[in-house]
Amino acid sequence: MSHTIPSIRTYGFVYLALMLLLALTVGAAYLNLGSANILVALAIAVVKVVLIALYFMHLKGSNRLAWVFSAMGVAWLALLIGLTTLDFVSRWPALPGK
Amino acid sequence: MSTTHELLQEPPLAEHFDDLEQQHLSAQLGMWIFLATEALFFGGLFCAYTVYRRMHWIEFVVASRELNVAAGAINTAVLLTSSLTMALAVRAAKLRERRWLLIYLAITIVFGAVFLGIKAFEWSEDYERGLVPGSLFTFPFRPEFAGFAEIFFLLYFLMTGLHAIHLIIGIALVATVAGFCARHQYVAQGENLVEMTGLYWHFIDVIWVFLYPLLYLIDVHR
Structure with missing residues (x-):
């Protein structure tokens, strides 16, 4: 249980990144990228999930x-x-x- | 007050564990195993989605356009925010800041409820527009695509419905944990409880992060 507890700043930055990625995924959906649309959307979703898992779910210090x-x-x-x-x-x- | 005091005297370590660290790691490991089975539970629907989308992509495109992109985006933001407050609640529990723990848990419940409210608004909108699969399904927009558009909406309601059921359970869990921590003077016993509830809550967020682009953003650029 000797893990260091992340600061509120860290959580704030992660949250900010998640919101930017949400804006990015909506923005990218309005661009016509052909069949790459789904790949871009999934790639952004994976980045979001990795951020959530590492920081919010504390996988990083686990x-x-x-x-x-x-x-x-x-x-x-x-x-x-x-x-x-x-x-x-x-x-x-x-x-x-x- | 004496009962509260008695509860505080209870050692937070269960007798079948060697120490607190082992107890914590066991809880964490058990929760990750549970979440892996949950991922597979949703996985069946994601798998069905993948197959049908590949086979009937035109119908999926046409059907997906009828969803409310803005409401979905707002709901994503709401759920991401609830994840932040949940993470801050876990942090407060670790720091034994009881007041902040209760505040963050309460805010998390509020955001969860707001998500369900927006979702309920969307569902009632879908209902009025004849998008609920079954005898009520009319799909007046492009009747020639109605057949497999109905499959899209079946998946949409199953996936968002299953997600909403999880969120309702999540809200009940957070409320129970908050009640537990409010009744006890310190959160020492509640620490694992808060952390595991947090893992469940973030998992619900993770599912939505995939649901939003897959259901709402299939083909909005045309």
Whole structure:
């Protein structure tokens, strides 16, 4: 329990960054980036989530075991969505849309 | 007052733990495992979303345009702000600042309630415009796309609904923890409680951070 407690300033900066990223994600949605729109939106969301996890959820000062288990959550989710998507991308060529 | 005093005499360390640090790490680890299962719980819906969006992207684009982008953006800001106050509540608990802990928990509840209020307003708007899947679904805007637009709205209501249920549980948890900390003179026993509730609250925020762009911002640039 010897972790240093982050200052209010740190939380303030993280909050400010999150709000800027929110403005960025809304702004980027109004630009026509073609199929990159979804990638930009997801990339910004991932940055936001990393900030929330590291600072608000204190992963930064946490035990390595907490890192492993939070990473496993992401890994299982990636398996679920990734492998399902792989199936639809590769085994169903007669799909409408692209 | 004597009962309060008795409660204070209770050691905050449960007997099956060696020390406070081990107790804290166990709570933290258990919470992360729970959140991983929660991520998979929502994951099924995100997976269905991914598949249907790929198969019927035109209908998803058309359907998504009917959502209130501004209300969604305001709600994202509200939830991010509630996460900040929740993080500050956890900080106050660690510093044993009981007054600030209660203030921050109260503000967190208020922001959570504001989010639900805006969401309820959006849902009633959707209802009036015939966007609720089922026999009420009319989708008068582009009837030719109604079939799979209905799938989009089914996912929209399931995802935002499941999220709202989590938020309601979150508000109840925060209120319970605040009640616990208000009844006790010091927050020593409540410290883990506040921190784990905080993890749950931030997880709800994380889900919304993905829901907002995926549901509201599919194709607003045209």
